[in-house]
Amino acid sequence: MARKWVKGVSLSLSTIIMATAVAGCTGTAGKEATAPQGGATTGAAEADGKISAKEREVTVTFPEHPNQPVKNMAPVQQEILKLTNIKLKFETVPNSNFNDKKKILIATNNLPDIIQVDMNDINSFASTGVFLPLLQYMNKGLMPNFKKVWDQNPDMAKLTADGDLYGFPAIGRNEQKNGFGPIIRVDLLKKHNLATPKTFDELLTVLAELKKIYPDSSPFSARKGSGPIHQLFKTMSYMLGSGVGNGNGIYYDKDVNGGQYVYGQGTPEFKNVLGYLNKAYTMGVLDKDYAVATQQQWTEKLTSGKAFFFMDNSGFALDYTKQLQKAIPEGQLQLIPIPEYKPGKARAEFYATTITNDRIFAISSKAKDPETLVKLIDWMYSEKASNLMNYGVEGVHHTLDAKGQPQLKSDYVMKFKDGQPTGFYAMYSDLGSGKLSFTPWFSNSEPQVQVEKLTGNWSDKHEEFWKIIENDKAYHDPYLDPPLTKDESSRVKEILVTLNTMLEQEYDKFIMGVKKLDEYDAVMKKARDSGGAELEKIYNGALARLNQKK
Numbered sequence: 001m002a003r004k005w006v007k008g009v010s011l012s013l014s015t016i017i018m019a020t021a022v023a024g025c026t027g028t029a030g031k032e033a034t035a036p037q038g039g040a041t042t043g044a045a046e047a048d049g050k051i052s053a054k055e056r057e058v059t060v061t062f063p064e065h066p067n068q069p070v071k072n073m074a075p076v077q078q079e080i081l082k083l084t085n086i087k088l089k090f091e092t093v094p095n096s097n098f099n100d101k102k103k104i105l106i107a108t109n110n111l112p113d114i115i116q117v118d119m120n121d122i123n124s125f126a127s128t129g130v131f132l133p134l135l136q137y138m139n140k141g142l143m144p145n146f147k148k149v150w151d152q153n154p155d156m157a158k159l160t161a162d163g164d165l166y167g168f169p170a171i172g173r174n175e176q177k178n179g180f181g182p183i184i185r186v187d188l189l190k191k192h193n194l195a196t197p198k199t200f201d202e203l204l205t206v207l208a209e210l211k212k213i214y215p216d217s218s219p220f221s222a223r224k225g226s227g228p229i230h231q232l233f234k235t236m237s238y239m240l241g242s243g244v245g246n247g248n249g250i251y252y253d254k255d256v257n258g259g260q261y262v263y264g265q266g267t268p269e270f271k272n273v274l275g276y277l278n279k280a281y282t283m284g285v286l287d288k289d290y291a292v293a294t295q296q297q298w299t300e301k302l303t304s305g306k307a308f309f310f311m312d313n314s315g316f317a318l319d320y321t322k323q324l325q326k327a328i329p330e331g332q333l334q335l336i337p338i339p340e341y342k343p344g345k346a347r348a349e350f351y352a353t354t355i356t357n358d359r360i361f362a363i364s365s366k367a368k369d370p371e372t373l374v375k376l377i378d379w380m381y382s383e384k385a386s387n388l389m390n391y392g393v394e395g396v397h398h399t400l401d402a403k404g405q406p407q408l409k410s411d412y413v414m415k416f417k418d419g420q421p422t423g424f425y426a427m428y429s430d431l432g433s434g435k436l437s438f439t440p441w442f443s444n445s446e447p448q449v450q451v452e453k454l455t456g457n458w459s460d461k462h463e464e465f466w467k468i469i470e471n472d473k474a475y476h477d478p479y480l481d482p483p484l485t486k487d488e489s490s491r492v493k494e495i496l497v498t499l500n501t502m503l504e505q506e507y508d509k510f511i512m513g514v515k516k517l518d519e520y521d522a523v524m525k526k527a528r529d530s531g532g533a534e535l536e537k538i539y540n541g542a543l544a545r546l547n548q549k550k
Helices: 044-048 075-084 095-107 119-128 135-139 144-152 154-159 186-191 200-213 231-236 268-282 295-304 316-327 370-379 383-391 410-416 423-431 445-454 460-471 486-503 507-511 517-549
Strands: 056-061 086-094 114-117 168-172 180-185 250-253 260-263 309-313 333-335 355-363 398-400 406-408
Touching (some): 075 383, 075 423, 095 119, 119 355, 135 144, 144 370, 180 186, 231 268, 260 517, 268 507, 268 517, 309 316, 316 333, 355 370, 383 398, 383 406, 406 410, 406 445, 410 423, 410 445, 423 445, 486 517, 507 517
Parallel strands (some): 056 086
Antiparallel strands (some): 168 355, 180 333
8 A cells, every 4th residue: 555644734824834735526538649738759768768777766745535545556656667667656645634744744845756736835835945946957858758748838837936847737638628516416406396596696595495395404515625725715716706716815817807816815705705605504505514524524415315515526426426326316416507606797717627737746856866757757748658647558458549549448447347436536546547646647537438438337417417518608717827936936925824824714704604794804904914915916917027928
């Protein structure tokens, strides 16, 4: 088994900023695989043989998602060792505890060879020297696969800090677009003649009706998020007319002055978000345990019929419906179009399907022989490596079709027909593969579709799910934040420590009604005066500077 870090680690936000880790999302696709935005299909290291002259162990730390247990020396790791002479040792951290552990590792400069971070970490800590700067290696020609991605994607510049690149972003391979979305028990709507809600107000009305019919239920269930900003805000704020970005409060709002950065919690729009959640809580619609519920508890309520609605990774609907139908055969959790937050206004963001800024693999500046680690990760952006790290070993777990694209072998996939929580997660866990593992060029959608079809779990409900997303014009692609200078990053870090420490203890008081909503006006003003307004100035200035260079 992979080495696991112990739960329960804590560190004061007054000393280190909290970052956000995002779990994997589900998807589907039916397109041919291509190199990442024109990336190479082979590289110098791959062509010349093994990356390391002798066997070397490399430690890698990333969050372990509860859906996909991690084990060391799974088939993918074994094949990587065979091909490169590098033995990957995974030192995983439970997803719920990853941010705490990551903060300590970064703050003490006690990093593994490779660690999963996000742009909040890069902006906050690159200036301390804990992460290896990469452009020097690209300029030496040691990153041929990744450089092709870099050259063909101008937005990659947004992943830099103070003019350098400090990590390799996870890049999607033919990913179907998906995102946070509203999931509801459509079978109950039909059974009780309730119309599909088209606005957020109608949503509360419908859930309140279900609460009357099923008084022991918790219609609107949620899970506790990690970081200083609750999962409810991450999933709902933008749809309700505000936003919290990638967990630090600052976000790009296309509807403000033609598009600009806003510090969400310092605006009246965020007060409206709190008011909406307070109303849901007061009505008895929002689960009383929303602030502490684990993912397991959240899942149990949704799959046992005790909860009827959630706003989160909409792909969970497909997995949870299958589990729900074991207890309630007619039960169906299905995505509905994004409700309007005011007349004629509905909006939502897709997950990043190509370049991600929340899953970045950084190399420790103290790592032994960093050049070899750079070559290793660069090799992982080759098609051969991507096939291996998403589909397993060729000839054993998959074959290549006439177009040279990987197709999972039925005899292997059928071993996971009844896998938990799903067949594809069970297969990923067995292989040591996919987006939730250490996979810089990941394919999350296509293997899942293949597994669902080979195991007979694909249905018209899956087709309906993806058509709803495809036809919903409320969704748009996400925005990558502009790069910051060293001084800007340092100042952002200082501001966020202050703001997060101040605000983290306030949110639930307003949702639960401990404080009256009008009292948030004072909190809002204090948030802006304590740095929220300055954050907006920094990010809008950085965006203007980037646009001038184009």
